[in-house]
Amino acid sequence: MADEYTDDVWRDKAPLLPSDPHERARSMFLADFIDKKESLTGWRDLVEDIERNKHETVIWYLIAPWAVRAHHIFHFFISTTSFCKDRYAIKISTLHCQEHSHSERREKTICGSVLLLFTAAMADKVALAPEHFAGSPFGVRVRIALAEKGVKYEYCDENSRDYSELLLQMNPVYKKHPILIHNRRAVCDSLIIVQYVDEAWKGKAPLLPSDPYQRAQSRFWADFIDKKVYEITRKIWTAKGEELEGAKKDFIECLKLLEGELGDKPYYGGEKLGYVDVAFVPFYCWFYAYEKCGNFNIESECPKIIAWAKRCMQKESVSKSLEDPKKVYEYVLERRKRFGVD
Template sequence: MLRGGFPEKSQPVKNNVDHSDASNGSKSEAPRNSRETENSTKVSCSAINSCFRLSSTLQIEEGNKLLRKILILFVQQMANEVVLLDLKLSPFAARVRIALEEKGIEYKSEVEDLSNKSSTLLKMNPVHQQIPVLIHNGRPICESMIIVQYIDEVWSHKPSLLPSDPYRRAHARFWADYIDKKIYPIGRNLWASKVEVRESSKKELIQSFKILEEELGDKLYFGDESFGYIDLALIPFHSFFYTFETLGNWSMAAEFPKLVEWGERCLQKESVSKSLCDQKEVYEVFLQIKLGIE
């Protein structure tokens, strides 16, 4: 079963899609790349300690200054290791990818197989055993929007994703919470077997999009003139617009033209376009899951 996923129940499929921030799964032996991730953290710590010891022994002489500078830069780079336990089609993982790209942070993406979860995932997120998980210097941070806030606070010297004003910051968090509680939980019910559930979900999802479009208004982004926290929370679901309208039998462009224009505007940003999946690709994957259920 995919907790928070569109199918109410599913069988393993090749694409292995899980779009939630929480899903259960049995423990399994870690794939090679995940073991390498775990081992690389130990190697990095060892390398950092070795470099610090070596750099501290170098005397501050003209001939050693360049070497010491190189070692310090290397240590700083190693001490800022960022790994993302990832999944391509997950809108929640996409949020983290966008935030990392917006901040210009170099990171390593480790794609998880959720039908055979790695020991790294089980260790780094033992409570929910789900993606995304950001591992910064060997320490895990879980839940997509919590990760985004962490990224914004740690790399605060880069353009901020959250407003500096406390009221506007609270306002942004309110709408991100609304998106999490409405768009995804309601959208997954479009896969429900009962017609009445699908129809009620369709009406509720349309109403939710209507409220979001009213909040957007004539602004370029939800945060006025610049891409920010609310935009980042919602834009990954742009990849699901085609799936929503196909399953619900409505047109996003006809019903919500401002949201569609906003989505296209966001896609002009490289951080967004390189982090999202094609709408038709997402639909095809879910169609395979639906056929598997039936």
């Protein structure tokens, strides 16, 4: 986030992020991958996994541009490990060139019935591969962002429990959904997708502020929600005893921090729904499940958060995107049984 802030403030000299929204999204995705892996061993694991399983060329079609653009990182990696540079250099270089020559891809069957069309005809279309549960906060984020922008899209409504090979190849790094496909190119990771949507369709309902500092703050809080709030809330419905009590305490502390950031504003984005709102409000439909599993009341502890969430729900883009809280609770109960919690 500090790098993005630096690039925003001093954008006239040596730009770090590309101007093209898709290229920016890919750069942010790769940087996030490096952060989450915490070491460059991730490169080796990724390449070895691809080679071992002999995945189709489409994986290299997606990864090669990242590796080439991050050549300084790649060079450091191959110079400090036993990684065989010559073995992959030709493949990476060749497929980087092929990126510009492959104008279409054949139809592929997804779970035997649904088709994704990688043809020139889809050049101006948008497709979304959601997660297997409609209440997943990550897929909901993308749906809200697209609705705010008025973007029409098609669902790749496959059975994600089977995780079709094609869509996994779209996100070979984390192998998870959601995935946005625009102009025959894939964008992965829900927060990066939301930023991409904001940049690709700038004309309506801006989600990120124009001021560099405010943009950095928005990214910080969205990252906080992903890395802190999400991990804690998972424990509320998967843990017992002291671990559950600790998770409840940590969750309320997180909500109080978020209340402080909200302040007296109607939304985190100010007078209008913004990036942090889109990142956080999908969790609202899970609050009922958290309360039932944890035997506590969120509104009594953090009334401003509930008031904010209800305000967000007055927006059609939010209310039509969030799942019914009772269905979320049913899903949680089913998962608890599967995990042996109940």
